[in-house]
Amino acid sequence: MDLSTAMDFVRAGRQGVLTTIRRGGRPQLSNILYTVDDVGVLRISVTAPRAKTKNLARDPRASLYACRDDFWAYVVLDGTAELTPVAADPNDATVDDLVAVYRSLSGEHDDWDAYRAAMVRDERLVVRFRPERAYGMLP
DSSP states (O other), rough: OOHHHHHHHTTTTEEEEEEEEETSSSEEEEEEEEETTTTTTTTEETTTSHHHHHHHHHHHHHHEEEOTTTOOOEEEEEEEEEEOOOOTTSSSEEEEEHHHHHHHHOOOOOHHHHHHHHHTTTTEEEEEEEEEEEEEOOO
């Protein structure tokens, strides 16, 4: 499947399943929300203690599965993930990136100061997933 066709399909949604690789080589699947920037990088908000984050820190290879609501059309993107640093200060670059992800998915927040503090408290960071190839079934 052509990567640009797959990206058009993925841009139309925001829910998917991220597959990472566990230490023993078996897959770890996680339901996630994603946003896609102008250059085709998917951004996902995660927390540092989660298995998917630890897996990606060890092995950046990942796949993202996205499907149509009726389940009969889907795309899988294979690619490489990069992790931002964990949010350490409400005004650091990671929190700015998390704000951009939130805005893309949900619009404006009622209290950005509280949101920024929560990102630090929750040990959040951003996964930047860069698709390299795609496969799937589209009508």
